[in-house]
Amino acid sequence: MVTLPALPSLGAVCPSPQRFVGYYLPNGCWLPDWVPTATGSGDAWQLAPGHAALADLKSELLLVTGLENQQRRREFGDHALGCGAFLTARKPGKLVQQTSSSVDQVLAESMGGCTKVASLQLGTHNIGPTDAFGSYYTRSVSWRGPREVKGDGKVAFPVGSATPLYKETDPRLAFDRLFAGPNAADSTREAQIRRALRKSVLDVVTTHGDGLRQRLGAEDRVKVDQLFTGIRELEREMQTLPPAACAPGPRPTSSLGTDARTDMMGRLIALAFQCDITRVATFMIGDALNGRDMSFLEEVRQIGGDAGDHAVSHHQRRADMVAKFRAIGRWKVERLAQFIRTLRDTQDADGRSLLDSTLVVAGSDIADGDSHRHDNMPLLMAGRLGGRVTTNRHVRYAQSQLKTFGDFYITLLGMYGVQVDTFGDDGKEALAWR
Amino acid sequence: MALRRAVLVCCALGCAGPAPGDEPRRGPGDPGTVTLRRLNRVEYDNTVRDLFGTTLSPGLAFPDDDEVDGFDTLGEALSLSPTYVARYADAARALVDDLYRADRASYRRTRILHCDLAQGGFGCAREILAPFAARAWRRSITEAEVETLMAPVHTAQELGGSLEEGLRASFEAVLLSPHFLFRVELDGTETPHRLTDHELASRLSYFIWSTMPDEALTAAAESGQLQNDDRLGAAIDRLLDDPRAERLNDTFATRWLEVDKLESHEVSGRLFFGRWSGKHAASMKTEVRRFFQDLLRADRPATELLTARSTYSDALLASHYGDSPRVGLLTMGAVLATTSFSTRTSPVKRGQYVLDRFLCSPLPPPPPDVEGFPDAPATPVTFREILEQHRNKPECAGCHRLMDPIGLGLEGYDAVGRHRTTERGLPIDTSGALPDETSFSGAIDLAEILARDSRVTACMTRKLATFAIGRRLVLADDDAWIDHIAAEAGKTGGGLKQIIRALVTSEAFRSRRAGTP
Numbered sequence: 001m002v003t004l005p006a007l008p009s010l011g012a013v014c015p016s017p018q019r020f021v022g023y024y025l026p027n028g029c030w031l032p033d034w035v036p037t038a039t040g041s042g043d044a045w046q047l048a049p050g051h052a053a054l055a056d057l058k059s060e061l062l063l064v065t066g067l068e069n070q071q072r073r074r075e076f077g078d079h080a081l082g083c084g085a086f087l088t089a090r091k092p093g094k095l096v097q098q099t100s101s102s103v104d105q106v107l108a109e110s111m112g113g114c115t116k117v118a119s120l121q122l123g124t125h126n127i128g129p130t131d132a133f134g135s136y137y138t139r140s141v142s143w144r145g146p147r148e149v150k151g152d153g154k155v156a157f158p159v160g161s162a163t164p165l166y167k168e169t170d171p172r173l174a175f176d177r178l179f180a181g182p183n184a185a186d187s188t189r190e191a192q193i194r195r196a197l198r199k200s201v202l203d204v205v206t207t208h209g210d211g212l213r214q215r216l217g218a219e220d221r222v223k224v225d226q227l228f229t230g231i232r233e234l235e236r237e238m239q240t241l242p243p244a245a246c247a248p249g250p251r252p253t254s255s256l257g258t259d260a261r262t263d264m265m266g267r268l269i270a271l272a273f274q275c276d277i278t279r280v281a282t283f284m285i286g287d288a289l290n291g292r293d294m295s296f297l298e299e300v301r302q303i304g305g306d307a308g309d310h311a312v313s314h315h316q317r318r319a320d321m322v323a324k325f326r327a328i329g330r331w332k333v334e335r336l337a338q339f340i341r342t343l344r345d346t347q348d349a350d351g352r353s354l355l356d357s358t359l360v361v362a363g364s365d366i367a368d369g370d371s372h373r374h375d376n377m378p379l380l381m382a383g384r385l386g387g388r389v390t391t392n393r394h395v396r397y398a399q400s401q402l403k404t405f406g407d408f409y410i411t412l413l414g415m416y417g418v419q420v421d422t423f424g425d426d427g428k429e430a431l432a433w434r
Numbered sequence: 435m436a437l438r439r440a441v442l443v444c445c446a447l448g449c450a451g452p453a454p455g456d457e458p459r460r461g462p463g464d465p466g467t468v469t470l471r472r473l474n475r476v477e478y479d480n481t482v483r484d485l486f487g488t489t490l491s492p493g494l495a496f497p498d499d500d501e502v503d504g505f506d507t508l509g510e511a512l513s514l515s516p517t518y519v520a521r522y523a524d525a526a527r528a529l530v531d532d533l534y535r536a537d538r539a540s541y542r543r544t545r546i547l548h549c550d551l552a553q554g555g556f557g558c559a560r561e562i563l564a565p566f567a568a569r570a571w572r573r574s575i576t577e578a579e580v581e582t583l584m585a586p587v588h589t590a591q592e593l594g595g596s597l598e599e600g601l602r603a604s605f606e607a608v609l610l611s612p613h614f615l616f617r618v619e620l621d622g623t624e625t626p627h628r629l630t631d632h633e634l635a636s637r638l639s640y641f642i643w644s645t646m647p648d649e650a651l652t653a654a655a656e657s658g659q660l661q662n663d664d665r666l667g668a669a670i671d672r673l674l675d676d677p678r679a680e681r682l683n684d685t686f687a688t689r690w691l692e693v694d695k696l697e698s699h700e701v702s703g704r705l706f707f708g709r710w711s712g713k714h715a716a717s718m719k720t721e722v723r724r725f726f727q728d729l730l731r732a733d734r735p736a737t738e739l740l741t742a743r744s745t746y747s748d749a750l751l752a753s754h755y756g757d758s759p760r761v762g763l764l765t766m767g768a769v770l771a772t773t774s775f776s777t778r779t780s781p782v783k784r785g786q787y788v789l790d791r792f793l794c795s796p797l798p799p800p801p802p803d804v805e806g807f808p809d810a811p812a813t814p815v816t817f818r819e820i821l822e823q824h825r826n827k828p829e830c831a832g833c834h835r836l837m838d839p840i841g842l843g844l845e846g847y848d849a850v851g852r853h854r855t856t857e858r859g860l861p862i863d864t865s866g867a868l869p870d871e872t873s874f875s876g877a878i879d880l881a882e883i884l885a886r887d888s889r890v891t892a893c894m895t896r897k898l899a900t901f902a903i904g905r906r907l908v909l910a911d912d913d914a915w916i917d918h919i920a921a922e923a924g925k926t927g928g929g930l931k932q933i934i935r936a937l938v939t940s941e942a943f944r945s946r947r948a949g950t951p
Contacts, residue, residue, distance in 0.1 A: 075799070076799030076800065077799070095502055095503075095906070096510060097510070097511070097513055118516075121515075121517065126497060126498045127698070128498060128500065130501060130504075132799060134500065134501075134502060134511065135498075135500045135501050135511075136500045136511070136513070139498075144515075163513050163514070163515055164500075164513060164515065165515040165516070165517065166497035166515045166517045166518055167497075167517070168517055170495075173495070177517075177520060189594075192593070193590065193593045193594070193595040193599065196589055196593055197586050197589060197590060197595070197599060197600065197603040198603070200585055200586040200589040200603060200607075201586060201603050201604075201606045201607045201610060202610075203585065204582055204583060204585050204586065204604075204607040204611070205607055205610045205611050205612070207582050208579075208582065208611045208612055208613060209612050212612050212613070212618065215620050215621070216470065216620075216621075216949075217467065217621065217948055217949025217950050217951060218949060218950040218951065219467065219469045219470070219509075219510070219949045219950065220469060220470035220949060223469065223470045223472065223509070223512075223513065223514070223616065224470065224612050224616070226513055226514040226515070226519075227472075227514050227519060227612055227615065227616075229516060229519075230514060230515065230516040230517075230518065230519025230520065230522075231519060231610070233516040233519070233520075234516075234519065234520060234523055291698065291700045295703075304703075304704045305702055305703075305704040305705075305777075306700070306702050306704075306776050306777060307703070308700040308776060310700075311700050311775075311776050
């Protein structure tokens with residue numbers, strides 16, 4: 001039984017913000033560049049070479065390594081499978097949109113009604129190679145699936161028909177969605193009529209949907225419900241008053257260079273957090289399996305030959321390919337570092353750094369780009385989430401322990417007040433990583 | 435006798451007696467459950483262009499549509515997220531603004547705004563909305579539905595706004611309605627059952643034109659003519675003869691052949707400097723499009739896709755190809771490049787491609803942890819030798835003995851489709867034998883032999899049917915349905931148009947099975 005989520009009650013009493021960012025880096029990494037040699041906290045551990053760009057942020061970081069995500073269920077289509085599992089910890093259905101809610105959507109739902117936009121999905125491009133599982137798994141890390149409330153009041157997120165949330169790749173369109181649109185505070189008569197008419201349009205369409213739903217089979221209803229989830233969110237965005245103190249600045253242009261465009265998306269997330277327009281975001285710095293031409297990087301150009309993101313990730317341990325792969329990895333980490341810095345340097349309403357109330361979780365679809373394994377997965381966090389997370393640490397789980405992303409997310413959800421017993425395919429017990 | 439049986443069947447279904455030519459064709463095939471399909475970006479743009487006469491293409495700003503089996507017309511893969519819905523709302527507003535910006539006397543404006551709202555008031559608004567909504571929703575609409583659409587006009591008046599403001603909002607409601615965004619097909623009590631006339635007209639029109647039915651097709655649906663096989667056949671022929679049928683080149687052919695994204699195919703700039711560029715990709719894609727279009731227009735059999743000579747290489751391609759022998763799709767640059775890696779050819783990929791795209795007999799993916807090939811082996815060996823070693827491994831032999839001979843037969847063309855006789859200094863041997871022990875020598879011989887395989891026609895039919903009907907063909911009855919279509923088409927020459935005709939007139943295409951309640 002599919003039901004539309006209830007329209008959240010507006011003006012609900014909302015706790016002070018806890019924010020979440022899922023940051024996805026495609027095509028795996030060169031593991032020695034990601035995994036620090038020593039574990040521990042403070043000076044006991046040092047950043048791995050590929051994380052040099054994060055040096056000034058070390059005190060804000062927490063690395064958890066040695067976790068697996070779907071290693072025991074791997075099959076042809078590793079990139080799609082791994083990207084689909086990044087925030088769901090679940091192996092997705094093959095060529096069907098079937099999985100469970102990703103952590104960002106679980107959190108967005110738990111914070112429902114507190115912000116104008118429930119959650120934000122941004123990225124740099126939409127290529128979406130099929131990779132045996134379906135293009136939706138290589139270009140979406142955010143998924144909305146079924147939700148169950150159990151007898152003890154805990155919630156569960158079982159597998160079922162799920163909706164991939166398309167990401168926005170144009171900074172200008174993303175800006176408009178967040179900051180433009182009808183101003184609910186404009187009290188002129190013209191503005192009131194405009195708002196009433198927009199509301200009336202959505203009401204008409206909702207009537208059509210209600211009539212139609214009753215005459216459709218279950219699979220078809222899923223599709224119509226997706227339309228109405230979107231219509232309800234439009235309605236909410238229209239009715240929510242923008243926070244009084246919010247100065248987003250000028251609209252970004254759509255034509256920015258690669259670095260500037262990527263960094264702009266990060267700035268938009270920070271602005272949306274600062275204005276409390278949303279508290280949950282995901283970002284993909286490239287789709288899984290994408291072959292984007294990386295020769296805009298000087299080192300890649302100088303070495304020559306293949307420059308496609310995915311082609312280079314199959315380095316086959318050849319020196320020139322590894323050098324290019326590491327250079328591409330460093331570039332991705334530089335952009336991640338720039339984003340974390342933006343959060344650090346942006347003031348929250350209480351005058352503190354946004355990073356204090358945020359947790360950024362960065363990871364990939366596979367571990368090493370060439371061997372395609374799903375154990376010892378790269379996983380890096382930044383931010384303190386209101387003091388719930390102790391940073392400047394490297395925690396390592398021995399691979400023999402078979403600890404998984406599902407276990408990891410149980411702990412993570414708990415820190416946001418969402419109590420679950422299980423998560424994803426393998427999550428059975430909270431890990432004490434925090 | 436046949437007619438009498440038809441009458442009995444028909445009466446059992448509770449309908450009036452059939453007119454001549456109306457005998458229900460109880461051919462094989464389960465219509466299956468087609469998940470509600472929303473318009474994809476291309477269909478959305480084509481549809482609003484026909485609806486408004488606009489030159490806007492709002493679909494360009496929509497997120498890319500997901501694909502299954504290579505096509506973006508499968509209901510199960512076409513989903514909507516809030517971002518997409520927000521884009522629909524923007525598009526609706528932009529389209530209505532665009533209509534009101536058009537010259538007051540222009541046809542595209544007066545066709546829709548055909549009465550004076552200031553004089554005619556609510557009555558005029560209704561007269562505008564009723565035919566517009568019927569066209570937009572591709573069916574007849576009820577009085578009650580028109581009344582729901584009038585709500586914004588009433589709201590505007592109540593609040594002291596202008597009727598025009600209200601009417602504009604009503605247009606937006608038409609375009610945001612599920613009746614517009616989805617290709618709605620409803621179920622009755624009986625299953626499976628025939629589609630309504632309007633539902634069938636939409637299936638036909640979106641299949642061949644990738645847009646809404648035009649006036650003539652709508653009129654044919656309105657008067658029940660599409661239930662008649664001869665009339666339906668005539669409608670199919672008319673659609674196929676229209677220039678809009680050329681859209682099949684992009685909506686179907688380049689996707690079926692996986693060359694639709696050729697511009698972003700990775701080719702090593704170091705190894706193929708000057709021999710690969712965006713222009714090469716564009717010329718190669720054009721060659722495929724025109725080749726397919728030509729065979730479709732001339733109603734040639736599907737097998738000629740493998741054996742006909744292409745006459746569409748432009749100057750760039752002509753020099754790229756040189757005077758090397760070429761025949762059919764397998765020797766076209768677009769296909770040869772698509773099935774290669776960035777640095778080298780892949781006989782395995784090419785073999786798998788032919789099995790999957792032309793014979794519909796794809797092989798399972800390799801098991802995990804299989805070693806790839808070394809890109810540059812220490813001592814020069816040919817792929818033939820490497821692959822032979824590979825085939826000696828029992829866990830590899832089963833699939834590679836099917837793929838490798840085909841791929842090796844195409845080794846006379848490099849990773850960007852140029853002809854060659856050596857590879858890393860060693861001569862290339864393009865002879866081989868298929869699993870049934872038919873031997874061949876070179877790509878042209880191979881193409882001729884493959885074209886004799888009855889799976890080629892059935893396979894293309896299967897791809898067309900998947901694209902047209904919008905579901906994956908995984909039902910037990912699907913093979914029988916496809917064979918039936920191919921056999922029916924064979925009776926009239928087996929040309930591409932005949933296949934399309936047999937597909938559309940088949941029972942499964944014209945019917946629908948209800949999904950889970």
